[in-house]
Amino acid sequence: MGFKQAAVLAPVSFFLGVLFICFNVDHRILWGDLGQEGIADGFQFYATFFNAPPAIKALLHGMVGVGLVGLLSKLHKWDESAMFFDGSCLAAYTFSIAIYITVTIPALQATVTPLEAVENRQEAFEDRVQALRVLSAGNAGQEYARRAVAKGLAKIEEEERRKATPIEKKDQ
Numbered sequence: 077m078g079f080k081q082a083a084v085l086a087p088v089s090f091f092l093g094v095l096f097i098c099f100n101v102d103h104r105i106l107w108g109d110l111g112q113e114g115i116a117d118g119f120q121f122y123a124t125f126f127n128a129p130p131a132i133k134a135l136l137h138g139m140v141g142v143g144l145v146g147l148l149s150k151l152h153k154w155d156e157s158a159m160f161f162d163g164s165c166l167a168a169y170t171f172s173i174a175i176y177i178t179v180t181i182p183a184l185q186a187t188v189t190p191l192e193a194v195e196n197r198q199e200a201f202e203d204r205v206q207a208l209r210v211l212s213a214g215n216a217g218q219e220y221a222r223r224a225v226a227k228g229l230a231k232i233e234e235e236e237r238r239k240a241t242p243i244e245k246k247d248q
Contacts, residue, residue: 083146084165087139091172094136095215102212110205118208119187126188140176143169175214183211 101121104114147166151158186207190200 080146080150083142084150087143087146088169090139091143098212098215102215105208105212106216115205115208118212119204122184122208122211123188126184140173144173179214180211183207183214187211 098121101118104110105118108114147162147169150162151166187204190204
């Protein structure tokens with residue numbers, strides 16, 4: 077295995093390990109009974125990530141850079157393997173970076189540092205729980221969001237079916 081392959085495999089393996097660790101908390105938040113204990117565990121777990129020392133954050137972002145450099149260096153020699161496999165890997169890697177920037181970071185901020193301007197503490201707590209669910213769904217590949225949409229559509233279809241069914245009157 078060459079340097080280019082190692083520069084791709086090491087960051088990908090690192091991030092799969094991070095996702096595996098996060099899945100232990102995410103599974104309970106997304107598919108388990110969401111009780112106070114699970115919420116508190118989620119808040120504590122993600123607060124640990126958010127408040128990590130700068131060296132840990134530098135390692136995380138450095139691994140992102142190593143993965144990008146590895147994928148781009150593999151595209152330097154433009155053959156069929158680079159065109160199909162490495163190009164699609166670069167697209168998927170770029171997509172995961174976009175998810176990290178647009179979903180994970182804002183959800184982490186909303187979960188760990190709630191808004192001070194919200195007067196109702198219950199509303200602020202519900203906002204933090206919703207941000208925790210979004211964060212978990214982003215880590216779980218949007219499976220939770222897909223299931224939530226399916227449940228919502230099923231509920232709407234059931235309501236429409238009930239409205240469309242005429243009420244039968246009994247003959248007297």
